[in-house]
Amino acid sequence: HILDMKTMRNGFDFYFASQDKAQSFASFMSKFAPMRIKTTSKLVSSDNHSNTANIKNTVVCDMVPLCRGDLIVADRRAKDGGAGRLSGRLALVNKVSSVVHLIDAAPPRDAESLSSITSELVPEKYWKGEKYYRLVLPPKRMVKFVVLDVEHCDGRDNSATYSGPQSGLDKYALADVEVAREADFGRNDETFRCVTHLGNLLNVGDYCMGYDLTATMMTALENMSCFNKGFDLPDVILVKKVQGVLGADEVEDASEDIKYQKQERSKSSRSKKKEKRRKKEEAKQRAYQETVSRMGFMDDTRGTDGGEEDEQLTETEVARGRAEFERQLLNDPEWAAELEIAGSLMDEMALDDIDENKDLRENLLNSSG
Numbered sequence: 001h002i003l004d005m006k007t008m009r010n011g012f013d014f015y016f017a018s019q020d021k022a023q024s025f026a027s028f029m030s031k032f033a034p035m036r037i038k039t040t041s042k043l044v045s046s047d048n049h050s051n052t053a054n055i056k057n058t059v060v061c062d063m064v065p066l067c068r069g070d071l072i073v074a075d076r077r078a079k080d081g082g083a084g085r086l087s088g089r090l091a092l093v094n095k096v097s098s099v100v101h102l103i104d105a106a107p108p109r110d111a112e113s114l115s116s117i118t119s120e121l122v123p124e125k126y127w128k129g130e131k132y133y134r135l136v137l138p139p140k141r142m143v144k145f146v147v148l149d150v151e152h153c154d155g156r157d158n159s160a161t162y163s164g165p166q167s168g169l170d171k172y173a174l175a176d177v178e179v180a181r182e183a184d185f186g187r188n189d190e191t192f193r194c195v196t197h198l199g200n201l202l203n204v205g206d207y208c209m210g211y212d213l214t215a216t217m218m219t220a221l222e223n224m225s226c227f228n229k230g231f232d233l234p235d236v237i238l239v240k241k242v243q244g245v246l247g248a249d250e251v252e253d254a255s256e257d258i259k260y261q262k263q264e265r266s267k268s269s270r271s272k273k274k275e276k277r278r279k280k281e282e283a284k285q286r287a288y289q290e291t292v293s294r295m296g297f298m299d300d301t302r303g304t305d306g307g308e309e310d311e312q313l314t315e316t317e318v319a320r321g322r323a324e325f326e327r328q329l330l331n332d333p334e335w336a337a338e339l340e341i342a343g344s345l346m347d348e349m350a351l352d353d354i355d356e357n358k359d360l361r362e363n364l365l366n367s368s369g
């Protein structure tokens with residue numbers, strides 16, 4: 001029976017009528033959360049005449065400050081075995097009960113079994129070597145990824161729908177997974193590959209939450225001596241699957257875009273310069289065609305190559321262009337005067353050509369006669 005409860009800076013204070021009640025409550029809580037229990041006594045007052053004393057008993061429960069989804073580093077220097085098989089590696093907190101259940105955050109492809117990538121951290125071992133179990137990233141630092149490809153490490157077909165256990169360690173399977181950030185999906189070609197324990201749960205197009213180590217500053221990993229020799233830090237770590245799925249067409253389209261962008265990046269600098277010049281010429285040609293169309297002139301080069309892609313001006317477009325051209329002439333008298341002079345000169349040149357052709361024809365006739 002709880003007499004009172006107060007919220008303190010580092011937890012809660014519960015008040016009981018007797019020490020037995022407090023110890024019973026602490027024992028009950030230890031079944032659901034990993035904690036160490038200490039009992040202390042403090043003399044409040046005493047009466048030497050009646051040989052009585054007022055003693056305050058305190059039952060202290062220190063919970064292990066790890067939550068499900070936390071990414072931690074299990075230092076290889078931890079005493080008493082530390083995190084067992086996961087000492088010297090990155091580990092995910094998979095479950096929290098009376099002990100902390102850990103699973104390898106970057107499991108090897110050739111792991112013998114799932115039990116070889118899991119371990120249990122009991123509260124006593126944690127509190128003995130607290131400094132060797134450092135939090136790297138909390139769950140609030142997770143980002144969402146889109147699954148692009150799943151390949152089971154045991155070589156079995158990954159197209160079949162998983163119908164096995166939905167809880168416990170048996171629901172997991174190792175797989176090599178390719179993912180992309182949801183924020184970058186379809187925008188750039190950056191993808192990541194990693195080995196994860198979520199092989200049975202992930203399919204192409206699924207969403208999952210994980211840690212992006214390439215875009216995160218991690219002070220807890222500044223000293224790499226905490227890892228075993230040969231340990232490679234992964235780019236991403238997948239933690240859990242979330243609701244939502246992309247359609248197969250969307251994934252395929254995005255994959256094609258990613259492949260195309262990779263091909264574009266792999267081009268030589270010479271090819272890139274040639275492509276840039278070609279696009280520049282096309283832009284200049286389009287600007288020229290638009291200017292000719294807007295001013296009402298017909299471009300002599302249009303349709304000369306017989307290509308079906310060449311645009312053809314309709315009568316409406318021609319009429320609209322001529323009207324726009326006449327309107328510009330009315331607004332710019334100087335330009336109109338210059339065009340009139342140019343037209344007169346062209347007419348005179350045309351008449352001179354006609355006279356020359358006539359004289360040439362007469363000379364030819366006279367010489368033949």
